[in-house]
Amino acid sequence: MLEIRNLRAAVDGKEILRGLDLTVGCGEVHVILGPNGGGKSTLMNVLMGHPKYEVVGGTITFEGEDLLGLKTFERARRGLFLSFQTPEEIPGITVENMIRTSMQAMSGGKVKYLEFRKQLRAMMTELKMDPSYARRYMNVGFSGGEKKRSEILQLLMLNPKLALLDETDSGLDVDAVQIVSSGVAKFHNENNSCVIITHNAQILKYLTVDAAHVLIDGRIVKDGGSELVEQISEEGYGAFAEAVDG
Amino acid sequence: MAKKTYVEDIERTLYDIKDEDRSVYKSHAGLTEEIIRDISARKNDPPWMLEFRLKSLEVYHSLSLPTWGPDISALDMDRIVTYVKPDAPMVGSWDELPDDIKNTFDRLGIPEAEKKSLAGVGAQYDSEVVYHNVQQSLVDDGVVYTDMESALRDYEDIVREYFMTLVPPKDHKFAALHGAVWSGGSFVYVPRGVQVKIPLQSYFRLNAAGAGQFEHTLIIVEPGASLHFIEGCSAPKYNVTNLHAGCVELFVKDGARLRYSTIENWSRNMMNLNTKRALVERGGLIEWVSGSFGSRVSMLYPCSVLHGEGARCEFTGVTFASRGQSLDTGASVIHAAPNTSANINTRTISKSGGAATYRSAVKVTKKASNAKCSVNCESLMLDDESRSDTLPVMDIERGDADIGHEAKIGRISEEAIFYLTARGIDENEARAMIVRGFVEPIAKELPLEYAVEMNNLINLELEGSM
Structure with missing residues (x-):
């Protein structure tokens, strides 16, 4: 589904990703681990086409199509979804208006309001969100946990092919992690894929991890399975950092 | 047929004037007594109104242009006659409007809506039909809703009691000009205790010949009565010249409520120098909802005089300035009695080199104990070439006033x-x-x-x- 080859990307002239390779197959769940500043969020932003990040080399293909030639909204319409680490506040646009507008943009047609509302309510109940939040302005005045839930709500409503989750579990208490985690599990099936950045093995509780990758200093330095997640939560990145330095 | 342009409009105006009476108009650089007498005669003014116009003319000549605010030097005051006179050659069809305005209205579907209104076939928000349906019940309640010329004829004593007492001609040069040459506008009188439940809209005015750019709106809401008045300046105004100096006077009596909503979308060659003021008595409420979109220059600061104890003002405004526009808008509040309160909430947007200024004046007089005023103005600039300024002035003569001000200027x-x-x-x-x-x-x-x-x-x- 997603193939990244020798990807190099820079922010403000500084190269952050320095030859990154990653292949994600359909139906797979990948976890990306690594210390702060290693390039995890940069990878997510580059995949989504953030204008601040400049791709200086390499290729990204999504379902056989060159992603780098596409704008952010086109990538979203092809089926990419980014759950933001710090979601933006958008005053004056309600949660339901934004999600419905997105769904209409994706499908190119009208989304019937009553059906939409029913579906939205069901998903909000699932995520233990107060239904009155549908009428609130997107993320304005939301707590950290509410913002993350609103991201997962969008994930469930938009139902993309590839979900990129950038520390969706960070800053959440145990209960919230549980809700977010089961939300992601509800989304995932054999026809879609997830790339998850996390520091917390908890979010993976309801998911079967197909592969884990350690990203340090702009490169994947180690590939493995779910055992890698456990190893790192016990031992940290020390061993891998040395390997890079050496 | 060739498309008309701004320049052609001016030439045509000049042509019409020459056609009428070459010698009179050529010999005078500016506005003259003869012109005022002519206007007054054509309008069948009562003698006191002619007197009023002539006094205003004197005041007009004695005042100078404002030395602050946006650049209005493009307005040639020596040729004020050309702004006053073209009552007659106002265009009467959509095709004669400047292209930018016509396209806007076409895309908004307003000509279409206008046709429907005239046919009396209403969609759910067909204001004409609503108006005519309720008219009889309003008349039965003693509500008067008519144009200013008819009001001057049929309700002369009321007009005489209130006309330009709140905005006196000596207020500023354009108020004086207005007093001298005013024409057209709306008159509303709501008797004591009458609640007008359906908004009145002044769309009707747009088709009337002679309802020019010096229209006067006079609204009197008697004690305990309420009204929502909507002025449709966004709808087609057949203005071909470039000065608008209207005047709005709102009288809100004890315990009365008035909501005054308007969106102004003038063509881009317009100097919009409009004066709007409300006098609010004990326990009364004035609510302004004001949108400014068009014009080349706008200077518009609706003023609320909170004259009676516990009088209140709510002001909500939005201004959008684009290329070539300088829109200087805001609000003004005078707290002149105890326990008065005001809430000012505005948004301004500037883009493509447009300049938007938020300007407000809040005054708390010595008499106004426990006055409360809260101002919130936010500005959004859509690009680097645009300009946004915030100029709030506060003049507080009491220590117990509760004044809040919040201003934000930002980008997307x-x-x-x-x-x-x-x-x-x-x-x-x-x-x-x-x-x-x-x-x-x-x-x-x-x-x-x-x-x-x-x-x-x-x-x-x-x-x-x-």
Whole structure:
């Protein structure tokens, strides 16, 4: 589904990703681990086409199509979804208006309001969100946990092919992690894929991890399975950092 | 047929004047007594009104132009006659309007709506039909809703009691000009205790010949009565010249409520120097909802004089300045009695080199114990070439006044654009959504059809610019 080859990307002239390779197959769940500043969020932003990040080399293909030639909204319409680490506040646009507008943009047609509302309510109940939040302005005045839930709500409503989750579990208490985690599990099936950045093995509780990758200093330095997640939560990145330095 | 331009309009105006009476108008550089007498005679003014016009003319000649605010030097005051005279050659068809305005209205579907209104076939918000349906019950209640000329004829004593007492001609040069040459406008009188439940709209005025750019609006809401008045300046005004100096006087008596909503979308060659003022008595409430979109220059600061104890003012305004526009708008409040309160909430947007200024004046006099005033003005600049200024003035003569002021000037956040585009929304729509979101607190105060219209106007303004 997603193939990244020798990807190099820079922010403000500084190269952050320095030859990154990653292949994600359909139906797979990948976890990306690594210390702060290693390039995890940069990878997510580059995949989504953030204008601040400049791709200086390499290729990204999504379902056989060159992603780098596409704008952010086109990538979203092809089926990419980014759950933001710090979601933006958008005053004056309600949660339901934004999600419905997105769904209409994706499908190119009208989304019937009553059906939409029913579906939205069901998903909000699932995520233990107060239904009155549908009428609130997107993320304005939301707590950290509410913002993350609103991201997962969008994930469930938009139902993309590839979900990129950038520390969706960070800053959440145990209960919230549980809700977010089961939300992601509800989304995932054999026809879609997830790339998850996390520091917390908890979010993976309801998911079967197909592969884990350690990203340090702009490169994947180690590939493995779910055992890698456990190893790192016990031992940290020390061993891998040395390997890079050496 | 060749498309008319701004320049051609001016030439045509000159031509019409020459045609009428060459010798009189050539010999005088500015506005003269003869012209005023002529206007007054044509309008069948009562003698006191002619007297009023002539006094205003004197005041007009004695005052100078304002030395502050946007540049209005393009207004040639020596040729004021050319702004006053073209009553007759006002265009009577859509095709004669400047292209930019015509296209806007075409795309808004207003000519279509106008036709429907005239046919009396109403959609759910067909104001004409609503108006005519309720008219008889309003008349039975003693409500008067008519044009100013008819009011002067049929309710002369009321007009005489109130006319330009709140905005006296000596207020400023354009108020004096207005007093001398005013023509057209609306008159509303709501008797004591009468609640007018359906908004009155002044769309009717647009088809009337002679309802020029010096129209006068006079509204009197007697004690305990209430009214929502909507002025449709966004609808077609057949202005071919470039000065608008209207005047709005609102009298809100004890315990009365008046909501005055308007969206002004003038053509881009217009100098809009409008004066609006409300006098609010004990326990009364004035609510202003004001949108400024068009014109080359606007200077518009609706003023609320909180004259009676516990009088209140709510002001909600939005201004959108684009290329070549300098829109200087805001509000003014005078707390002149105890326990008066005011709430001013505005949004301004500037783009493509447009300049938007928020200007407000809040005065708390010695008599106004426990006055409360809260001002919130936010500005959004859509690009680097545009300009936004905030000039709030406060003059507080008491220590117990509770005054709050919050001002924000910002740009569209690129991160917000990224967030929306990451959800499949294209960049133009993302920007438009953010701008609409910015004005949403204002839009929700507007009558539905105006809110829709404002959104459409924003979309039209943003189209092709990004």
